[in-house]
Amino acid sequence: MGYGAIMSPGVPATGTTLSHARFLSHHVAAPASALPLFTATLPKHVLIKPSGLRRTRGAVLSAAAGVGGAVLQDAAATALVVGGAYALVSTFDNLTRRNIIEQTLSRKLVHILSGLLFLASWPIFSASTGARYFASVVPSLNCLRLVMNGLSLTTDEGLIKSVSREGKPEELLRGPLYYVLVLILCAIVFWRESPVGMISLAMMCGGDGIADIMGRRFGSVKIPYNPQKSWAGSISMFLFGFLVSIGMLYYFAVLGYIQLEWMQTLERVALVSFVATLIESLPTTGIVDDNISVPLASMVTSLLVFGY
Numbered sequence: 001m002g003y004g005a006i007m008s009p010g011v012p013a014t015g016t017t018l019s020h021a022r023f024l025s026h027h028v029a030a031p032a033s034a035l036p037l038f039t040a041t042l043p044k045h046v047l048i049k050p051s052g053l054r055r056t057r058g059a060v061l062s063a064a065a066g067v068g069g070a071v072l073q074d075a076a077a078t079a080l081v082v083g084g085a086y087a088l089v090s091t092f093d094n095l096t097r098r099n100i101i102e103q104t105l106s107r108k109l110v111h112i113l114s115g116l117l118f119l120a121s122w123p124i125f126s127a128s129t130g131a132r133y134f135a136s137v138v139p140s141l142n143c144l145r146l147v148m149n150g151l152s153l154t155t156d157e158g159l160i161k162s163v164s165r166e167g168k169p170e171e172l173l174r175g176p177l178y179y180v181l182v183l184i185l186c187a188i189v190f191w192r193e194s195p196v197g198m199i200s201l202a203m204m205c206g207g208d209g210i211a212d213i214m215g216r217r218f219g220s221v222k223i224p225y226n227p228q229k230s231w232a233g234s235i236s237m238f239l240f241g242f243l244v245s246i247g248m249l250y251y252f253a254v255l256g257y258i259q260l261e262w263m264q265t266l267e268r269v270a271l272v273s274f275v276a277t278l279i280e281s282l283p284t285t286g287i288v289d290d291n292i293s294v295p296l297a298s299m300v301t302s303l304l305v306f307g308y
Ligand SMILES: C/C(=C\COP(=O)(O)O)CCC[C@H](C)CCC[C@H](C)CCCC(C)C
Pocket: 081, 082, 084, 085, 088, 089, 107, 108, 110, 111, 113, 114, 115, 117, 118, 121, 138, 139, 142, 162, 163, 164, 175, 176, 179, 180, 183, 290, 291
């Protein structure tokens, strides 16, 4: 289905919508001057009587205006969120440079806020089927930024300081890069119709992010099978990941994108949060980054319990 299919949020495409969209995707935007040529190419059985031609012309022109409006809305939303991403990173870079917050905390706050604010921005994109691709441009541009700086092809000191542990450019090619790749995956594959992407980002950004912050500060009692992780960090991840997931699901449900039976949803999200927390607590010995294992575990568990 081309960009021309205008889908209302929260309203699954109907047969009429699809057939209308399919007609438009084959015939849309024939400029008025081309209409006589346009009708000459139509098979006889669908040739439109003059009276019907005016109706169809109106439908085609209004649909083209709709498609154009959706593209403009998505382009504007993309520009706004790209600007927000730059502003977020540079804000925390300034706070770190002025020693208002320490670098480790700054990085974790960027970790928590980037993905959750990106997720929260999804409703400003249009209802068209192409909107998710516009939204994915934001993490894609940041992916390029991370690769260019990680390979030292460019040097954005603010970015490197804000998202690396030790200020080494090559660090950008691991955790941060996996992080934005997960954002792209969730935007394109799950988007606003499925709870899976929402929960996975809530666990990767909110859950895993808070585990580090709480674990470093209050993590004196270590987990028996992994002395690098603590009960404080894991319990914080479970609770905060659960709460942020429910919050995000409620946000998208109130806006009409998803409909959930909430008692069942609470149980399901608790299970997803438990599995993701358990996976995060395992000794990974640096082989598998948390920004891969946590969202992956969340996606698989969410798909199993929600089914879509
Ligand atoms: C610090 C980050 C990942 C490191 O993870 P870890 O090693 O601590 O586990 C996050 C990297 C963020 C990235 C550079 C910027 C992503 C921006 C996002 C796509 C869009 C945000 C838009 C919003 C409106 C601020």
